[in-house]
Amino acid sequence: MPAAQPFKSGFVAVVGRPNSGKSTLVNALVGAKVAIVTAVAQTTRNRILGVVNQPEAQIVLMDTPGIHRPLHHLNQQMMRWVRESLQDRDLVLFIVDASTSFGKGDQFAVELLSEYRPRAVLLLNKIDQIRKPALLPLMARYSKLYPFEALIPISALHAEGLDEVLSVILQMLPEGPQYFPPETTTDQSERFLAGEVIREKVIHQTREELPYVTAVAVEQFEERPALTRIHASILVEKESQKPILIGAAGHRIKQIGTEARRELEKIFPPKVFLQLLVKVEPDWRNNPAVVAGLGYSADPPEPPA
Numbered sequence: 001m002p003a004a005q006p007f008k009s010g011f012v013a014v015v016g017r018p019n020s021g022k023s024t025l026v027n028a029l030v031g032a033k034v035a036i037v038t039a040v041a042q043t044t045r046n047r048i049l050g051v052v053n054q055p056e057a058q059i060v061l062m063d064t065p066g067i068h069r070p071l072h073h074l075n076q077q078m079m080r081w082v083r084e085s086l087q088d089r090d091l092v093l094f095i096v097d098a099s100t101s102f103g104k105g106d107q108f109a110v111e112l113l114s115e116y117r118p119r120a121v122l123l124l125n126k127i128d129q130i131r132k133p134a135l136l137p138l139m140a141r142y143s144k145l146y147p148f149e150a151l152i153p154i155s156a157l158h159a160e161g162l163d164e165v166l167s168v169i170l171q172m173l174p175e176g177p178q179y180f181p182p183e184t185t186t187d188q189s190e191r192f193l194a195g196e197v198i199r200e201k202v203i204h205q206t207r208e209e210l211p212y213v214t215a216v217a218v219e220q221f222e223e224r225p226a227l228t229r230i231h232a233s234i235l236v237e238k239e240s241q242k243p244i245l246i247g248a249a250g251h252r253i254k255q256i257g258t259e260a261r262r263e264l265e266k267i268f269p270p271k272v273f274l275q276l277l278v279k280v281e282p283d284w285r286n287n288p289a290v291v292a293g294l295g296y297s298a299d300p301p302e303p304p305a
């Protein structure tokens with residue numbers, strides 16, 4: 001009888017520029033929505049674990065914020081999550097949007113990767129948007145910039161190339177324990193996840209006008225068999241941003257509530273009662289206490305002043 005395969009496991013950081021498709025990829029590999037996805041850059045604000053469970057292996061994916069130059073305290077914290085993930089990993093999936101031409105932001109991202117020198121696989125994403133020959137020069141360019149273990153063209157959105165991604169990860173993972181019970185798909189609390197779902201709908205409804213200034217604070221989260229009650233505040237930075245979120249005759253906030261409730265009821269069946277308030281929190285992105293309270297801080301909590 002052949003010897004049983006040793007169990008393999010490890011932490012795989014998914015890093016890349018904003019909007020390259022990291023969260024889409026993590027959701028596709030996990031087979032469940034663990035991270036929100038929007039068409040707007042800088043959607044993911046912390047590190048989110050997505051666990052892929054297989055009979056002989058457990059892959060712990062770390063979805064991270066997009067690599068960018070941080071201008072606010074929030075963004076500095078976002079970049080700390082990226083750096084932590086580049087350190088605490090067995091393997092890195094470095095994902096690029098192959099449908100856009102190589103620019104300064106891409107150079108900046110590869111330079112950050114090079115600071116940590118991890119074993120890394122290059123994923124050229126969004127190949128559904130390009131003609132295949134256009135990939136070759138991009139692959140040649142990246143091969144010169146970093147010693148990638150493998151280069152794989154994928155479409156995270158259309159689940160193309162993902163079997164190869166999984167098989168390369170499995171080859172490269174070390175032997176290891178099952179870090180999480182096998183039914184686990186994420187490390188996020190239900191309360192945090194609820195806030196993220198609401199934030200996705202806020203961004204969806206306001207993306208032209210308020211891309212970065214909103215956040216969602218879940219004030220109350222009460223799960224009962226017949227009803228989950230969620231009260232949340234949507235933060236904006238200025239009084240003038242409030243009417244944008246609320247919309248004429250409250251139309252927009254109503255729409256956000258309806259979209260969010262519909263999705264929340266799939267996660268917390270059978271019924272969700274959702275109450276949304278809009279709150280002005282001046283310059284919250286530069287307020288360490290607010291950023292930490294929202295769950296985005298990679299710093300140890302700061303002592304009260």
Ligand SMILES: Nc1nc2c(ncn2[C@@H]2O[C@H](COP(=O)(O)OP(=O)(O)OP(=O)(O)O)[C@@H](O)[C@H]2O)c(=O)[nH]1
Nearest residue numbers: 018019020021022023024042043044066155156157
């Ligand atoms: N056409 C196409 N679009 C994709 C693909 N993968 C992701 N997208 C889209 O790209 C946009 C960004 O996707 P996300 O998964 O949120 O990207 P991200 O890298 O997590 O972005 P941040 O969290 O902002 O850093 C969304 O509109 C996705 O639907 C793909 O393979 N093909």
Ligand SMILES: [Mg+2]
Nearest residue numbers: 022023043044
């Ligand atoms: Mg993301």
